[in-house]
Amino acid sequence: MAAITRFERARLITARALQLSFGAPPLIKPAAGDSPYMLASRELEEKVLPIEVLRAYPDGRVERVSV
DSSP states (O other): OOOOOHHHHHHHHHHHHHHHHTTOOOSSOOOTTOOHHHHHHHHHHTTOOOOEEEEEOTTSOEEEEEO
8 A cells, every 4th residue: 555745745734724724624623722734634644534645647547545
């Protein structure tokens, strides 16, 4: 099973933090003083995000990586 790269990780956290800042419900219980970025990072670490990364390769293959 492939791991996500640091660039994919950054993209997932920032996209989820944007959703949270616009009022999306958190998937875990937020701690006091959590910023949207910290909450998104914890959601990714606890593997509660229902997201897959799709990697397209030059030869036409597409790889799905569960987060």
